[in-house]
Amino acid sequence: MSHNGRYSVKDMGRAGLVLAVVLGGTALVLRTADAIPGWLAGVPPGVRLCASLAEAEARTGLRLDPNLFAAYEPVADGIRVTAKSEPAAAVTMQWRQDRRIRLTLFRARGKEIPAALRAPLPSFHEIAVPLEKGHSASLKAEALPDGSVWQDMEWASALGATALRFNGRTVELLRVARRMIEAAP
Amino acid sequence: MRTLAAETILHGIVAAVATLMFLRLRPVHVAKIRLRFWLLALACPVVLTPVCSLLAPFRRGETFRDERAIFSGSHFANVQWQGIHPGAALLVALALMGTALFLRDLIPFAWDVMRGRANRNEVVATPKALVVAVERAAAALGVSAPRLLVEVTRQPILICRGLRRPTIVASTGLVEWLAPDELEAAVAHEMNHVARRDPALGWGLMLARGLFFFNPAIQLIARAAVQEIERRADAAAVHSLGNPRPLVRGLQKIIGVSRTNPNQLGASGWQDLHLHAIERRCRVLFDERAESPGTPARWGFVALAVGLGVILFFTVA
Numbered sequence: 001m002s003h004n005g006r007y008s009v010k011d012m013g014r015a016g017l018v019l020a021v022v023l024g025g026t027a028l029v030l031r032t033a034d035a036i037p038g039w040l041a042g043v044p045p046g047v048r049l050c051a052s053l054a055e056a057e058a059r060t061g062l063r064l065d066p067n068l069f070a071a072y073e074p075v076a077d078g079i080r081v082t083a084k085s086e087p088a089a090a091v092t093m094q095w096r097q098d099r100r101i102r103l104t105l106f107r108a109r110g111k112e113i114p115a116a117l118r119a120p121l122p123s124f125h126e127i128a129v130p131l132e133k134g135h136s137a138s139l140k141a142e143a144l145p146d147g148s149v150w151q152d153m154e155w156a157s158a159l160g161a162t163a164l165r166f167n168g169r170t171v172e173l174l175r176v177a178r179r180m181i182e183a184a185p
Numbered sequence: 186m187r188t189l190a191a192e193t194i195l196h197g198i199v200a201a202v203a204t205l206m207f208l209r210l211r212p213v214h215v216a217k218i219r220l221r222f223w224l225l226a227l228a229c230p231v232v233l234t235p236v237c238s239l240l241a242p243f244r245r246g247e248t249f250r251d252e253r254a255i256f257s258g259s260h261f262a263n264v265q266w267q268g269i270h271p272g273a274a275l276l277v278a279l280a281l282m283g284t285a286l287f288l289r290d291l292i293p294f295a296w297d298v299m300r301g302r303a304n305r306n307e308v309v310a311t312p313k314a315l316v317v318a319v320e321r322a323a324a325a326l327g328v329s330a331p332r333l334l335v336e337v338t339r340q341p342i343l344i345c346r347g348l349r350r351p352t353i354v355a356s357t358g359l360v361e362w363l364a365p366d367e368l369e370a371a372v373a374h375e376m377n378h379v380a381r382r383d384p385a386l387g388w389g390l391m392l393a394r395g396l397f398f399f400n401p402a403i404q405l406i407a408r409a410a411v412q413e414i415e416r417r418a419d420a421a422a423v424h425s426l427g428n429p430r431p432l433v434r435g436l437q438k439i440i441g442v443s444r445t446n447p448n449q450l451g452a453s454g455w456q457d458l459h460l461h462a463i464e465r466r467c468r469v470l471f472d473e474r475a476e477s478p479g480t481p482a483r484w485g486f487v488a489l490a491v492g493l494g495v496i497l498f499f500t501v502a
Contacts, residue, residue: 021210037264
């Protein structure tokens with residue numbers, strides 16, 4: 001403050017800086033706190049965990065067809081969805097018989113599955129596979145960081161993009177994919 | 186209702202911390218301006234939160250929570266530790282803390298009110314020094330002299346109360362303990378409460394505390410506001426007398442009497458806290474730095490109010 005009681009531009013600038021620090025700091029702390037559940041569950045920003053398939057369907061408006069995967073069941077923290085503006089869902093499932101994770105279903109309203117839900121893996125083999133109703137899928141063989149080999153089948157339809165990441169025999173993967181296409185409206 | 190209660194706690198904490206940070210980083214030495222900042226912090230959970238809930242119900246929707254909100258408590262719904270939801274446990278702990286803070290002040294407050302009622306009949310002839318001090322202070326402030334009640338006790342009491350009709354309550358012990366200039370300063374302090382209708386503000390703060398008894402932030406903000414009300418009256422009394430020493434001496438005597446005669450005032454933890462608050466006021470009176478309530482304070486207040494409003498709008502429980 002100057003001697004005549006008026007405030008200088010420097011004073012105003014300092015007050016503005018303090019305000020920016022306070023409000024910016026408050027917003028940053030809140031944003032960080034909001035991200036904690038995601039960090040604890042190991043999900044990237046913008047992705048939410050759902051307690052059930054019904055909740056995931058309600059949040060995204062996507063059909064996840066639980067009846068088509070009767071031999072599998074979702075694992076804990078295995079149902080993830082993205083924000084509603086670009087709805088997509090991923091369901092990691094274990095085979096009921098051996099309780100090993102064998103299948104992840106991805107569905108998105110758009111043309112592509114968001115990278116936040118499906119981490120890209122190095123693929124070493126890719127072929128095109130004809131499916132029912134004139135659909136064609138791309139089938140890739142991919143290696144996970146632990147060295148296991150998985151198959152990734154992806155196709156697009158009027159409903160959006162669908163992908164299956166599968167650890168097992170290719171014939172079983174094809175059977176699941178065909179059942180899904182047949183069940184589609 | 187539970188979500189609204191949780192949101193008032195969340196908003197109260199955010200508003201209190203932001204206000205405290207602002208006042209620490211850009212100290213404001215004028216009590217009446219600091220009081221405005223604390224009342225702003227109090228208005229956030231008491232007024233803004235219910236208004237936002239009422240006028241913007243879309244804030245509760247999933248789209249708003251997932252895509253627009255800075256913070257959403259619902260994101261903690263799936264977090265569990267040993268079968269316990271940490272978010273829910275934290276809320277319960279905060280609610281218990283708020284209730285404890287409320288009761289810790291309510292019990293002595295209720296006791297004071299009841300004691301005041303019980304002593305109503307013990308009115309004696311008002312000491313002349315007290316009448317003169319009240320009339321002089323009233324004339325200086327341009328208000329009519331309020332009702333004066335005198336209690337017969339050696340305990341030095343001087344309080345202002347009364348929602349519709351402010352009354353100054355003094356004790357015979359006060360006149361006994363304080364020198365004439367100290368009494369004049371103490372009365373000038375209370376007369377400032379009368380002139381500003383501070384008892385009504387005090388009751389308003391108590392009402393907010395009672396309605397949001399579970400909210401620790403509201404309890405602490407209201408306490409800070411009460412301290413600023415006292416400092417504002419101190420500053421006004423010192424301004425009218427031109428010297429802080431009589432008021433400080435008077436306050437110090439009250440502390441001295443309380444410390445040497447703990448049975449007179451009750452040696453409870455609450456009383457110790459009260460005395461510490463008076464000691465802090467004495468330090469502030471000697472440390473009072475001149476600062477006019479100029480543009481940055483007003484500008485900072487408005488900007489903080491707008492900024493907090495925006496942040497809290499995008500913060501949902």
